[in-house]
Amino acid sequence: MKFLLSNIVALLLVFYLLSLASGKEEKKKDVYIVYMGAAAPASSPETLTQTHLQLLTSVIKRHEHPKLIQSYKHGFSGFAVKLSKDEALAMSRKKGVISVFVDPIYHLHTTRSWDFLQLQNSIETSSPSKSIKAEATSSSIGGEDTIIGLLDTGIWPELPSFSDKGMGPLKRKGWKGTCVNASDFNSSNCNMKLIGARAYSTDDSSLPYSFTDADSPRDDDGHGTHTASTAAGAAVSNASYYGVAAGTAKGGSPTSRIAMYKVCGLFGCSGSSILAAFDDAIADGVDVLSISLGASSVFSNPDFDKDPIAIGSFHAVEKNVIVVCSAGNDGPLPESVVNAAPWILTVAATTIDRKFESDIVLGRNKHVIKGQAINFSTLRKSPTFSLIYGRSAKSKSRSSTDQSASHCKLESLDKKKIKGKIIVCKNSDDDDTSNSIIVDQLKGSGVIGVILVKDQQKSIASTYLDFPVTEILLQAADELFTYINSTEKPVTTILPTVAVTKYKPAPQIAYFSSRGPSSQTKNILKPDIAAPGVDILAGWPMTLSSDVPPGKKPSGFNLLSGTSMACPHVAGVAANIKSWNLAWSPAAIRSAIMTTAILMNNNKTQLMTDSGSVATPYDFGAGEVNPTAALQPGLIYDATPKDYLLFLCNYGYDKAKIKLISASIPVGFKCPKNSSKDLISGMNYPSIAVSNLQGQEKRTVSRTLTNVGGKEVITYIVSVQSPVEVEVKVVPEKLQFTKKNKKLNYDVTFSVKDFSKKSDLFGWITWSDDKHRVRTPYVLSRK
Template sequence: MKGNQLFFLFCSFFIVSFLDETRAAQAGNSNGVYIVYMGAAASTNGLLRDDHVDLMNSVLRRKFLMIYLTPLQGAAWYYDSTKGNALVRTYRHGFSGFAARVSEEEARSIAQKPGVVSVFPDPLLQLHTTRSWDFLKYQTSLEVDSKPNSDSESSSPGSDTIIGILDTGIWPESESFNDEGMGEIPSRWKGLCMKADDFSSSNCNRKLIGARFYNNTDSSTPEWYTPRDMVGHGTHVASTAAGSTVATASFYGLATGTAKGGFPGSRIAIYKVCSTNGCRGSAILAAFEDAITDGVDVLSLSLGSPSILRPNLMSDPIAIGAFHAVESGITVVCSAGNDGPSSTTVVNTAPWILTVAASTIDRDFQSNLVLGGNKVIKGEGINFSPLQKSPVYPLINAEAAKKSGANEVGVRNCDPGSMDKDLIKGKIVICNHDDGADDYSLNRKIDGVKGLGGTGIAFIDDQSRAVAYTYGAFPATVITTKDAEEILSYINSTRGPTYDTRNILKARILDLRSPMLVFYCRAHACLANMVVLQPDISAPGVDILAAWIGNDTSAAPQGKEPPLFNVISGTSMACPHVSGIAATVKSRNFAWSPSAIRSAIMTTATQTNNLKAPITTDSGSIATPYDYGAGEVTTSGPLQPGLVYETSTLDYLNYLCYSGHDISAIEAIAKTIPSDFACPNDSNADYISNINYPSIAISKFNGKPSKNVSRTVTNVAGDGETVYSVSVDAPSGVNVEVVPDELRFTKNNEKLSYQVTFSSLSVSPMKEDAFGSITWTNGKYRVRSPFVLSVR
């Protein structure tokens, strides 16, 4: 390879301020790299923008030599023999910018240069099924025509749809990725199957058509230099979205059934951007750039920033990359995060992203605690306990095993180093897992009890009781506070340790009411702001069985081979369910925009469970749009929604205006923008309610004066002339008027608008947030939009 010095005239025109690296957690993850975002790509035929190098030279006062790597190596890098790699990654397809290792002072200087939209530290983001797809199928009541919509260019076969997965990589040998019966790879696919020491081109096939990895800017570990998954997360996610059908899948006999993805006919492209330590923003942006060029149809991201560090849109690599992907016609689906139930903890909230919360399916992995007299306390967990029904084991409350000098809260929570070994040995220990300041994971506590010679452990945790964690061979379970009171009463009522005895049984599966919204994303946990309702939708994310890496001995019971499938939970598992459905919709309606696909998924969601009652949270309360957005996703409804709300790029640009972003930065972001585009003089967040979104959210609502919003729907049913009538589910004390109350379509793809007026029926201001819905129906299709009226 030859290096050539680059000289050119820098000509660009925008200035945006530098985002200061002040957050302590971000500083702790700093690798000295800053991302410089320069808006829409201004390159020609994909050639590198020379202004990157000129900009670096103007700031650093040193020249860079360019080394052009082959497409298999993925990027152009620059090298300064005296300073080492300074420019570590460039972005030139779909959007423009670079990632560079510079000082904070140099980053501030770069932020003031013309052409720079934003500069921000390279963030470290977090990683956030047999029965689940059958469960969703039975939740869908709509019968779908066997023929796709002929007016929507949907004749493309399903196997032409490509789902891109940004995650920890893939285990290609899994049967979930076999390509049996699949046709030739679509000719429009431009992606790569990158080679590594443990990954060859033969690991890709007609199912797994692409695999890329991105060398970490601050790590030289082998994990970063291969598409192979060494964590399991990416493999699980990919197989949930689009895994091939695999008979008799199970997790060591649990959840036995036929495993399949949401759209088994779809192709998979893997973009490895994460490791065990997290996901670098610079790699995520590089993957977005490649995916835009490669030709994917749907992008699935089960990752995001911690909610406490939710970044500004202009410094969020997922929001930036997703904007340009959506502008290129790619649907982007992201997990909402697992930081609930505290308020406003949802992430990935940009309105061009389809954001997914997690719910349960109709099964429960119980691992029960049996007291004297065969009294059964129902616990939750997956363990392959060696304990039998006949032996008897002493039971002890952790507080009774306090080590001299230990903290009271620590011993109550079984914190390592807080308990007396002589009192724990041979016993089943009852531990809390709460108190706010609890810094230790369940596994750390298990290791502590096990190290002291404990026989088993029962955690008291109302939240964790809703999710089955895997504990291997150690007898462990999670119980509720109510059941704990009964256990502690049992312990205190006995007169000797020989009576405080019984055991923890192996996991078994029971059916239950579902879906329920779990603590990851409930009780206002997912309200991102008061003007766009988030999350958009909920999907199964609890106790999901899917493919796993083939060398994970840590998940295997003693004497067993590593599992081929694993059961895990989180919004990470919910996201690929929606990604698979989005790919299915795309395959039948290939010309639909990402916003049309999102609308189809949202307006056909259900708000009832498998007992035909309202969906609840795991605490038993009735779920609201704050918990599940439009509701629980269905599988067939989105294929023929009747009407869709199409959110245009102009809507998104106006959203940025209303959110207070600078007009110069906004003009830089979009590929094409009207010449007369300008932000309204009085731009403010209240206007966001009027972007053409499938849901409605209004903030600071007291009913006086009334609030008006407008929406536009497109007829996509293919029925030609049809009339839709409106019905309103209005909350008590609120008047909701829709004008007109009928929409008369004369042809397919026709657009009609309506206006909604919200006002209070009371002279007193509202004191609580209110929820309702607006539904259009023509007798065949039902198009529902939820609304939220927030008093904040």
């Protein structure tokens, strides 16, 4: 189904491009976003819309009637409109315009979690110091008046995950959101849990498709329903994926409220809709924004003033809204992380301690080989089915080769030899044909089961529904092939999937999770934090039944993987922190999450990737999120809007542009004369990244810590973990907080002795009292 859909999308795009080629270039118009920065405090929405129309009429021909596709007039100023290239260029030269860019199309970052995170809280988070636990005992504490907004594909409101049972009215004043009425959605679909639902459309007649249903926030994809229930879904007992992964499904902040902003449809998420949703969410009064979508790192990342997510999140943070975004699914390539602006909390994906096993049973001695997949096999559990290796079933065709047959390319196989048997196929990441296509072709040829031999096990368990398929690693395949080669009539069976919990080691960094450093901001470490994002069970629309096993009813839950799934985990944690600390800034909440992160797996060893290599802060940022400890961080690294303005100065924006971007520029603010990207390292961030550092060179950065613990008079002592290639000196080594001195500074001087063996060096700076451990990762690079 997904393969067919992708072909339809490709054909539509081809027709669209052909239609453009056949038309006259001078008449071609695209949707452009005109970004004008902060909305003037005294300007009403109506006044801003008129300003946008007047600006538009100044660049288009007189006989044309301008029409705004979107007008941004609450959290910031700007609009989306169809323009020619010449008109867009003319618009970019107008006074008050910061940037003009073609409306980009972004994509969703999808490819037991909360219980696992709770268990991880008891694991030592740093050696050799003893484990320090927060006094809080639940990741779901608080959140009753906290509102989580999601920019996604919509929501399926009837699911039990969105029940408001036991919830009272919103006590806090100031919520201005709404539930729109549509043909399949109205205000009665909302309740005390789902308090807002909006939808957006590109309304672009030049495209052969619409990116979203123009009027309905109902989810026709499933992604938004899944992320919303992960972030703030109510607890639902007896949840499972057709009997697999059974347990209680719940969100990270089950007492928080949800507001859904549908910006994505079947073909992606338009930048103009994303900005419209940001604009509304800021005005509505959300506390947290969870955004599981973004640009692709395959193409060059847009600059911060041309990236709808960076633009919208900047203005949201100015209004005290914390923005949590997925890091992207282009891993394990380096420099693949997206959503890397320093005002965004960027989330990588990890595994949990649950594995979906579908084992193989061999021969009369019933030897078991462990496999991984999700299938609801109805084969007998006794090994009585004939087993054949693909290469042994090679056809006599001249085009057939040992390699193509061993990889079970259908045109290379003798169908008579494989019919009614379980076939073994080699499969590698380099294969052009996907597993699902190979399996479907074999199933259609009479095969009764498939064993895929992988050269590298992926953390995601592939789903094959009722057809018996499992995947094993090359090491396990040695046993399998030894049995096949030593037996005249090998037999086997494939067992249905069982969920194995307390699997070790976990967490591991998922192979697909995008990696740092950021190509835009190497002096800010990205991603910031990691969270569960592999095979996450959460709510699913009941009508999306293409993946329902035969004879089963839709379950209302699905297993999905991606940094899309990791993002709402952190959004839920942020909402809980916010509910207990209403005055905290987004930077303070980010700091609480990052400095309390976990660096060990459930084997009490350092975090690894799912390929077996040692993970680094480029993979996980500060570590795996710790929902309980984050509620009591002890100290925080705070930041104000001025810090982000200085970042923009050092990044290369001039004061005139920054003055247009921000609504909170202090009187007399000036960019430093020596502004440079190297100075970004000095931003008061919960991690430290220093680039362009040469051997034997010393570099000093400063940080400010604020005491938010229970004791006003307290002393913290520093400890440093560093590789042998670098010397780290922290001054002072003690921070003595008092009632009058709640904020204290410290300097860190890095001196690299040798960069010859490694281009990047990692370490940690930790401040500890008798209860808290406040950890800051650092990375030093010579590029």
